[in-house]
Amino acid sequence: MYFGFRDVSIAxxxxxxxEKVNLSFEKGKVSTxxxxxxxxxxxxxxxxxxVVKPVSGQVILADRPIKNYSPKELAKKIAYLPQIHNSPKDxxxxxxxxxxxxxxxxxxxxLTAEDRRIVDETLELAGLAGMGNRLLNHLSGGEKQxxxxxxxxxxxxxxxxxxxxxxxxxxxxxxxxxELIKExxxxxxxxxxxxxxDMNFTARYSHRVYVLKDRGVYGSGSPDEIIEQERMKxxxxxxxxxxxxxxxxxxxxxxxxxxxxxxxxxxHSCKIEV
Numbered sequence: 001m002y003f004g005f006r007d008v009s010i011a012x013x014x015x016x017x018x019e020k021v022n023l024s025f026e027k028g029k030v031s032t033x034x035x036x037x038x039x040x041x042x043x044x045x046x047x048x049x050x051v052v053k054p055v056s057g058q059v060i061l062a063d064r065p066i067k068n069y070s071p072k073e074l075a076k077k078i079a080y081l082p083q084i085h086n087s088p089k090d091x092x093x094x095x096x097x098x099x100x101x102x103x104x105x106x107x108x109x110x111l112t113a114e115d116r117r118i119v120d121e122t123l124e125l126a127g128l129a130g131m132g133n134r135l136l137n138h139l140s141g142g143e144k145q146x147x148x149x150x151x152x153x154x155x156x157x158x159x160x161x162x163x164x165x166x167x168x169x170x171x172x173x174x175x176x177x178x179e180l181i182k183e184x185x186x187x188x189x190x191x192x193x194x195x196x197x198d199m200n201f202t203a204r205y206s207h208r209v210y211v212l213k214d215r216g217v218y219g220s221g222s223p224d225e226i227i228e229q230e231r232m233k234x235x236x237x238x239x240x241x242x243x244x245x246x247x248x249x250x251x252x253x254x255x256x257x258x259x260x261x262x263x264x265x266x267x268h269s270c271k272i273e274v
Contacts, residue, residue: 001060002027003078003159003191008057010043017043019215020057025159025208030185030192032202034226035212036236041195042083042163044212049080049161061159075103079152080161083195087136093147094132097122100154119154125184126150142173146180153184160184162194166201174198178205203227203250211235227251233258 004024010017018040025031033041046052048059048066058065066074079100087096100122101115111119123129126146136144145165152160165181166174182205185192196202202209203223211218211226213235219226232240232253239256 001063003061003193004059005044005047006058006060008044008047008059009055010040010047010052011055016055016215018212021212021217023210023217023220025191025193027191028185028189029207030182030194030205031208031210032206033193033195033210033212034197034199034202034235035218039212040215041212045080045161045163045193045195046082048078049082051082072103075155075157077157078159078161079155079157081148081152081163081165083163083167085148089137090135092133092135093128093139093150094119094123096136096147097126097128097132097150097154100151103155118156122150122154125153125187126180140173141169142176145169145173145177149177149180149184153188157190159191159193162192164195164197166196166198174201181205199227199232199253200245203252204245204248223250227253 001024005021008021009019017038021040021044023044033044035041043052047054058067060066061069061074061077066078069077098111098115098119101111101118104115105111120129123132126149128143128146128150131143136147139147149162149165162181166177169177178201181192181194184190206223208220209223209226210220211231218235219231227242228251229240229242232238232255237258239258241254241256243252243254245252
């Protein structure tokens, strides 16, 4: 397995969130994990950063459990950007991005000339050239997210994990950030795994989609295979029209309220009350 999860179970106290989850992500592709709130999407990514310790199972990278990698060795392979990230407001973009060089630094040493070159290249890639001296608290939401993504890219990872990277952004910045992610994936040939809630952005920006529900993997496939009426009803409890976005070559979902009969059927299969 190149990268993925093998028999991973996660619990908080006596509550099991995920049970024996197996997922394998394709190298060099953009994969998106979707599912209802509380299904374990973010928790699954947090097992990679070791913020969450699974009850059982392993995260695998290059056929090795990640527990066999040192923290710095793993940081050179995988970069993770959580949904909520905090930093001092009085630092500038260049300083934030330079934090991505941590895995390559010797103890007590500053940035090398090579580190500074990579920081400059990363700022250029992220569309932040000429903005390095601007303070984070003077940035728009979209610019801040670009800076954070640039920091992860400065790690020069093989794999980039993004937990809801467009949360709290208006639609213009959402498109801007997702276009940046797509461009970085294509230019740098990295594997991207992200969690999203928007089905239309999922369809537009993903090569493959994975669905979590009822403590496990409910389905996986291309956007055309996953973004379809019956699955949307069973997973999210919504009716839908599925149209075709010819420009982007993907499905486009228009959510609708379920009829009373459909709602009863969905409630039974999804174990929810209507």
